[in-house]
Amino acid sequence: MRTEHITLTAGDAEVDVLPGNGGRVGGLRVGGTELLRQGERFGCFPMVPWCGRIRDGRFRDGAEVRQMPLNAPPHAIHGTARDGVWKVARHTDAETVLTYDLTEPWPYPGRVTQLVALTPDSLTLTMSVETYDASFPAQIGWHPWFNRNLGDGGEDVRLDFSPAWQEERGDDHLPTGNRIEPRPGPWDDCFGMPGGVDVTLTWPERLELKVTSREEWVVVYDEQEAAVCVEPQTGPPNGLNTHPRLVTPLEPLEATTVWRWTRP
Template sequence: MGSAGERQISSFRFDTHHGGRLAQLKIGEFELLFSPPEKDRVPTSWGAYPMVPWAGRIADGKFSFDGRIEEMPINFGDHAIHGTAFTSEWTQLAENHLVLDLDPPWPFGGTVSHRIALTDNGATGSVVLELSVLAAASAMPVMVGWHPWFKRRLTSAGPAGQLSWANFERTEMYELDNRMIPTGRLITPPPPGPWDHAFRSISQPLTIAWKDQLQLQLRSSCDHWVIYDEREYAFCVEPQSGPPDIFNPKRFDRHLDAIGPGEQFTHTFTIDWELQ
């Protein structure tokens, strides 16, 4: 998808069978996303998948909403991680548009839409992803995000991708307890990585540069980013609409997002790119 013209060099492929994720995102000769052979795939660890109706961990899989305690399936250590959509079967309405009904174990219902738009002129371009959640007959808590696994190296002998942003010294990083759950305390400036942490107050765009190959600039309407860079072969820069475990909001200095019956919650993730 994208603007007309013979010079367009970007392409994508959605995978409806594996969580509505981007299984492929190519800029010219460069495949951006890590994707191992199918026999080696772990659902949390490849492509670029939507995180909905929550992102990150819910501690012990439990939260309270509207006076009722809810329990989500434990799927990562002691916690429920990254929502229910990334392991669900999605429906494809068009090449660039997927939808999903939020069925049990999510108790509130609702529908999710995942769209992508590509534009380019052969040297520069953009990828715009949109996630939209429509509530059903009851109010619901809501959080969305994306979890891209960017290749550390775009070619076997090429440079490692380098992540940076302008206001690093003023960025706030969430402290984690020994169970990898945010305590609510913020650390400024962040200590050196490697990280598996949530950040806020980041001055967008975030830049990923593979020297002499490709540069990306990442922007989102989401105000939080999780950065995971503990692997040699790939790293993750994840926009999300709140911090992990915001479904248990008491220790945070921000509210939990919620929508009423028939209301919609929408965020976007934009990747601007330039060949080097």
């Protein structure tokens, strides 16, 4: 794993970007306090060209069935780009652009571009998938691991969001296709927010962080002791089969999430 990293700064906010480790955001510090869980597989990684699990690692593209490696048996999970080395296309003090060329085991040529832009009170992540060749289904999303507790004796984070529905989760951790009334956590579940993702994380008396996106799907995972995940994405888990978004030479797939914080 390459250890190259880029640090962006704006005001008292700092972001570490790790091109050699899947193009992930390795850290986000506000006033010196780290908000993301640390470690090689944590931080916030891009999920592309699919999000969450694909049932049995298989998806259909027209009449053809494609098989992805089962990296979370019996399923394939979280795309391929998080395991790759990204290239730095542009870099300034508060902004960087990374690119990743899709390659095997993904069967279609394409390019992913990710913009990471920092201001003193926000982080904006924008990603696109484009092709100049055959069209293909794809998804875009982000998988941040927010620290449940910021230390110094403070309270654990509180989550606040008002989804229109929850995707019923089957025993295989995939949506069954039924939409149900949102249930209390703990969660490893996908929710629908037709007006756009809007989730607030509050560390009482420390910091409030709002995760927003124009996309209508968000997975919330809070079953681990150390961290909680709020994952905006362009479709639900197994979405390459149930809710495909097509990337064509004329229409790339694009998505953005903004994290904005305030302090008391």
